[in-house]
């Protein structure tokens with residue numbers, strides 16, 4: 001009798017890329033629901049726009065590159081990129097900016113470098129930074145959280161705003177939007193206010209900014225789910241948060257009136273999302289266990305440095321991109337000790 | 348020194364997958380009926396190919412050596428039954444790429460008539476260990492766990508490497524395979540006898556028998572046999588079930604806490620590791636003077652009707668063996684030699700069972716689906732977490748694909764034990780191990796080429812050197828001649844004839860003087 005042959009191992013393999021990406025998307029759901037609850041339906045519109053654009057762009061590029069289209073679309077990697085970018089954008093981002101960002105992420109950052117697995121930079125973060133430096137005003141216009149929002153927009157109004165139809169009568173952009181807490185903290189510190197003065201503002205809640213802190217918590221739930229499912233390891237989130245807390249804590253201890261409490265850093269911006277979902281992007285992160293610890297730690301410290309002294313209020317995207325560049329070097333110098341390595345082989 | 352708390356250590360990585368052993372566990376289907384023809388490959392082991400010592404037409408008896416060892420690392424081959432040699436020729440052998448190799452073809456006569464055997468050595472501990480090693484070598488025993496490394500070489504560790512621990516490998520960590528399990532359950536005494544011999548041969552202080560905890564019957568049987576044997580410092584250690592626990596380096600680490608050095612062998616850390624079935628074969632060779640003629644083979648998978656274990660004479664065709672396990676079921680889709688992690692698929696079942704064949708897995712489509720197309724590596728690091736050798740499989744893959752074989756060596760390619768854990772967990776379904784095998788083969792080929800180039804260079808240099816030397820010598824001779832001539836001219840242009848006469852006279856005078864001396868001496872002595 002004759003049989004087909006192929007190489008070992010044999011059996012139904014337990015992991016696949018679609019499952020990995022699918023679980024990442026699933027883990028994002030609680031955080032997205034929280035975003036919708038606190039900041040209105042804008043994020044959902046952003047996500048739909050972004051995902052559609054990503055899939056069309058991915059298919060288009062693959063066709064041009066004469067690569068099979070279907071496996072790449074079903075691997076869900078483009079979808080994850082799109083969703084991560086959409087979450088990071090302000091809820092009322094104009095439609096064309098979202099599309100521009102996604103196109104940049106998929107076409108330039110991902111495919112010009114060779115496609116899935118070859119891109120040195122995190123596509124979602126590269127696109128976010130591009131939009132941030134090109135359209136700084138639009139990119140910092142967030143909505144106030146639900147409990148502080150006097151003029152919440154419904155779905156139709158949000159859609160009109162995003163698609164360029166303007167705001168409902170009687171409202172202006174200034175009345176509808178507000179700065180992000182990180183931005184607010186920055187501006188007020190610039191005006192030489194002390195932290196205790198700033199904290200009087202109703203925008204601050206239990207751990208960080210109101211609304212934001214709970215979004216962060218729900219992303220944390222998703223992140224823990226990923227840990228439990230072994231989609232990510234603890235190294236990067238842990239060391240990144242440790243890096244941020246250590247750096248901010250050190251300065252806070254010395255000067256609690258001009259340096260925000262470490263918890264503020266953790267729960268006010270994109271830190272939790274960044275630590276569990278963005279810095280852990282396997283393609284662009286460090287892959288050795290020790291390397292991951294260093295990589296995450298450096299991101300955490302960089303986030304603090306940029307937030308405190310840099311030109312932009314939030315810094316997760318910049319910090320991640322910077323460390324993306326360092327990842328290959330970190331990997332090289334943190335190769336694990338091989339089983340049975342002899343003394344003279346160490347190093 | 349005796350290891351304290353053996354089994355308290357752990358190895359990095361590894362995987363859990365359903366062990367699927369219940370299909371065949373504890374089931375013995377008996378001896379395979381003797382086929383009409385046996386095909387015996389000359390290479391059933393690691394090392395040099397055996398050399399036939401019979402000719403076509405010879406009648407041979409059971410147990411007779413039909414091919415002998417030619418080099419230190421090698422093993423002889425014996426006739427598994429009596430019959431006639433009908434051919435010595437190339438035949439397809441079980442090999443991942445379907446190679447053919449030289450085989451001895453034996454037409455069995457059905458009488459199963461034993462030839463002359465060496466005497467049993469029940470009082471082996473009065474003998475020199477080298478005699479026992481000789482016996483093991485004569486018996487053609489190789490590692491029966493699948494690697495087929497000659498056991499006589501393994502137990503000849505040399506005087507500069509004292510052995511502390513003899514590790515007996517009963518882990519049997521590959522899914523589906525149950526032949527070692529069965530052997531331990533049913534013939535624990537035979538294994539323990541072999542352990543006695545091996546302990547004596549390698550002069551070890553203790554013996555640790557490692558068995559995975561998914562084989563409680565085997566553990567109980569072995570414990571009982573050890574207790575009854577009265578052997579001291581022999582311990583059955585229950586180890587957790589995790590693939591590749593049965594990897595030599597992994598089991599040694601878990602039992603003794605020692606790491607076999609990178610690129611090294613266990614005896615460097617005072618350990619020798621032998622499979623349970625190999626130990627049983629040693630018993631036969633020493634206690635009964637019987638060579639290795641057959642082995643237990645697991646025949647399993649959803650593709651056979653009656654999975655179980657069979658005693659199979661070497662050279663029997665797999666088709667014949669599978670028939671005796673109830674034949675193929677409708678689900679038969681792939682034939683795998685060995686386990687699903689490290690085994691390989693065969694394109695055909697008309698191939699002989701050899702010394703290293705521990706399992707014939709006839710897998711259904713669900714058990715061994717066709718591989719998907721591999722996706723790009725997403726650098727997720729799952730392979731790093733799983734690799735028991737603590738390598739960076741994704742980097743190895745990257746460089747192997749780029750054919751950068753210096754880099755693959757730098758990333759310790761040769762410490763890869765080809766266990767397949769990385770491929771198993773890879774979400775991109777990259778056949779990683781295949782790349783490593785490729786890189787290893789290529790590196791060997793390159794080294795060989797380099798070696799040849801080096802040899803050629805040396806030969807060339809030697810030749811140049813020789814020619815130069817000849818030239819130098821020629822020149823030196825010329826110079827001497829010239830100098831001699833010049834001297835003569837310088838010493839006043841003496842007439843050559845006169846010179847010759849003078850020289851002759853001088854010689855005569857010298858001779859006379861010598862004669863006078865000897866005469867004088869003889870006078871003195873008398």
Ligand code: SF4
Nearest residue numbers: 724725727728730773
């Ligand atoms: S498991 Fe596969 S995809 Fe992940 S890093 Fe290793 S080779 Fe790459």
Ligand code: SF4
Nearest residue numbers: 734763764766767769
């Ligand atoms: S096959 Fe080699 S690289 Fe892969 S897990 Fe096993 S030892 Fe590591």
